[in-house]
Amino acid sequence: xxxxxxxxxxxxxxxxxxxxxxxxxxxxxxxxxxxxxxxxxxxxxxxxxxxxxxxxxxxxxxxxxxxxxxxxxxxxxxxxxxxxxxxxxxxxxxxxxxxxxxxxxxxxxxxxxxxxxxxxxxxxxxxxxxxxxxxxxxxxxxxxxxxxxxxxxxxxxxx
Numbered sequence: 001x002x003x004x005x006x007x008x009x010x011x012x013x014x015x016x017x018x019x020x021x022x023x024x025x026x027x028x029x030x031x032x033x034x035x036x037x038x039x040x041x042x043x044x045x046x047x048x049x050x051x052x053x054x055x056x057x058x059x060x061x062x063x064x065x066x067x068x069x070x071x072x073x074x075x076x077x078x079x080x081x082x083x084x085x086x087x088x089x090x091x092x093x094x095x096x097x098x099x100x101x102x103x104x105x106x107x108x109x110x111x112x113x114x115x116x117x118x119x120x121x122x123x124x125x126x127x128x129x130x131x132x133x134x135x136x137x138x139x140x141x142x143x144x145x146x147x148x149x150x151x152x153x154x155x156x157x158x159x
Contacts, residue, residue: 001016001017001019001032001033001056002016003016003032003033003035003054004054004061007040007061008040009035009037009038009039009040009050009052009067010037010038011035011036011037011052012035012036012037012038012049013035013036013037014033014034014035014036015033015034015035016032016033017032017033018031018032018033018034018053018054019031019032023139023142024139024142030055030056030057030058030062031053031054031055032054032055032056033053033054034051034052034053034054035051035052035054036049036050036051036052036070037049037050037052038050039067039069040067048069049069049070050067050068050069050070051067051068051069051070051073052065052066052067052068053065053066053067075109075114077150078107078114078116079114079116081147082104082105082107082116083104083116083136084136084143084147086104086105086116087132087133087136090133095125095126095129096129096130096133097118097129099120102117102118102119102120103115103116103117104116104117104118
């Protein structure tokens with residue numbers, strides 16, 4: 001499906017037909033495309049780039065389409081990777097984390113740090129963390145394929 005170019009987000013680089021590869025939702029998703037382009041929140045003289053997931057209801061482009069600044073997409077990737085690393089070793093803990101030390105990592109960024117931690121404010125964390133861990137396990141092949149691809153691209157770029 002063609003991504004619209006007449007809306008506020010102005011696509012520059014696109015991945016159309018995303019519904020064919022949208023994880024477990026492949027071929028049965030409203031996420032029809034991904035794009036990198038000029039952000040919809042740009043003001044005159046200020047240009048930001050954003051990533052967008054384009055969702056289509058079958059009749060119109062959805063207001064639930066998500067648009068994120070590129071640094072947030074990368075921050076989410078960092079959060080995913082640190083979480084995956086934690087859950088590889090989480091079996092060592094009775095509740096899949098140490099309740100006395102719920103902070104997994106502090107990742108240095110921009111002169112400060114992003115804290116990666118188990119959400120102990122979640123009153124059902126012991127139940128939810130088991131479901132989360134199981135879902136990571138169930139999706140391991142799909143996630144690993146994407147991480148290997150990302151790793152190769154990053155290495156090819158010199159990172």
